Amino acid sequence: MTAGDVEVAARAARAAAGALVALRGCGLGGRPLGDAGDAAAQEAIVAVLTAERPDDVVFSEEAVDDRRRLAASRVWIVDPLDGTREYGEEDRHDWAVHVALWSSGELTAAAVALPGLGELLLTDPAPRLPARADGPVRIAVSRSRPPPSPMRSPRRSAPSSCRWGRPATRPSRWPAARSTPTCTPVACTSGTPPRRWPSPGPPG
Template sequence: MTETGQTAQPPTDDHAFAAWAATLAGERLLAVRGEGLEGRELKDAGDAAAQALLAELLATHRPDDAVLSEEAADDRARLEAERVWIIDPLDGTREFSEPPRDDWAVHVALWSGGDLVAGAVAQPALGECFVTGQAIELAPRRSERVRIAVSRTRPPAFVEALAAEMDAELVPMGSAGVKMMSVVRDVADAYVHAGGQYEWDSAAPVAVARAAGLHTSRVDGSPLVYNQPDVSLPDLIVCRPELAADILAFVERHGTE
């Protein structure tokens, strides 16, 4: 975890650059949040402001790299590129539009050579940015009862069944990135999802989760693969390593319907 303010020159290291860009976008989003907008106007303003800033930073400081963003048209040239930044300028737009909620995030990840190589997840309302490239100490588990992060509005039925089998507690929260970082922070022990997502929803959080030593996979145990022609990546598991076998076994027996 790092705190990265604006500097005169951007970092040359890709890990530090991801954190720098995510943090600056988060600062911009906090400023937008303070402009007095509400509801849809606030959501749209946040999406647009963060996208514009990240697009400018990447075009200026990583001009030879491709970009895949939730808030921009998909440039298929990325499929032939050596380096692709996968970004979600505002993950958890609904929570962002409900001050003072803090469960929203900015995702900045770098894909190269067939896999994620750097990533940062900023949680601006907490003043934190989780980033690869340095030691990420997984917080010691304080809860005897397993905690599973779920959507605050639509927890999947199969996760409720999983929680019942494991005698686990469901912990509702917003942004997908926040749910994954909750496992790093020992706010939850697992995040299990099968309701539909895209590459930008998980790329940066998965990079950080891996760096922290967490288990990351599809719900069938297969690897999470990025920079694909179809950017849908509908399911995943991020959890403490000791829970992975039980969660995968449950999904194999019961599925996700």
Template sequence: MSSTPDTAQAFAKHAASIARRAGVVLLEAREDAKAQGVSGRALGALGDARAQEAIASWLADEAPGDAVLSEEAKDTAARLDAERVWIIDPLDGTREYSEGRDDWAVHVAVWEAGELIAGAVAIPGEDLVLDSASITPPSAAAPEQWRMAVSRSRPPALVEHLRDSLDLAVVPMGSAGVKVSSVIRGQADAYVHAGGQYEWDSAAPVAVARAAGLHTSRIDGTPLTYNRRDPYLPDLVVCRPELASPLLAAIAQAPSFGDHQ
């Protein structure tokens, strides 16, 4: 049976609490590591480990019996039969984190009865947490030119096609959660990814985006589904509803992406 709205709100607030606390752990770990001369990949690995350890401990105490799917933990088939699954990315944007930037995130989502029922995205560098219980839609006012959030380091080839086809302004930024959050916050109007991701990369941002009334789908327009046996979920579209049809049409016309599965 699906959760009631009140239950979903409670899980969203719980997810937000965990994401915020993990952000504090990550910021403190980075400061300590810098003082000890730790940097680069070692710093990223340290952050991943510290956040995973903290979140796993909190969930064991606060959500006993629930299954967990996390980027930084061994996956088990037991989650496929679980009533509820927490889908976690303890540190989304390890590269940005290790470089001392602010555009990285913590993802905490809750799946139940076949659906995402709650999610939270923390952007600790901005002391910000977005959650599916309290999020509001972005402004209805359309910009003079639609803006698309893209990777600052490795934008997929599809981005160039969409930029030219729809005359989009591209806005480079860090992690996937930050890019989806930019659409939720009205800083961008779309985020399209086709370069390979897993469920933990998008579950929490998608839960918040849906609560904000945004369009979310695969790049072929089919629904994003979670807690599948194979957590590989390589592509997604998150955008303002009025931009969904032209975006999906342009994607379908892209030579290398129209048949993407």
């Protein structure tokens, strides 16, 4: 029985997640671990997609651009390790694996693996939004690209901010998103009503 596209995305994301978790226990750290993680996750994803969807094109942040994607009707858009810097830092979990399928002009299947949290988000079933937390609004901002000026709330109360790695600050609803790490959040939340997400945890 041929696996559906969402299942293939899930298998690819799980394979990369497994490779990344195993590699993190091999004694490397910092940039060397990040570089090794990029390569290992890329290899794991390509192995799954080559076996399951040999006729499709793969467009990856960690590979030479395959120009066939410009005319192809099916393109897998992947970021094998989003948050390379965080992955190389001990005890951080804000890094992810992104696998999305662009088919006939639409994002049709995707998986986002969060190996540090043991989670996998899929297009189907769409992820459920958590309940709104009590207390002041907390806004997750990029730790490497924080906003240059203080943030203001329409309620005139100063929101607090927590700095996270790239995966935690991706837009969850951005219809024009076409870059490799934003395709998967858009596809996975395509069936979920947009809403303000609470902070994923304490600031890093």
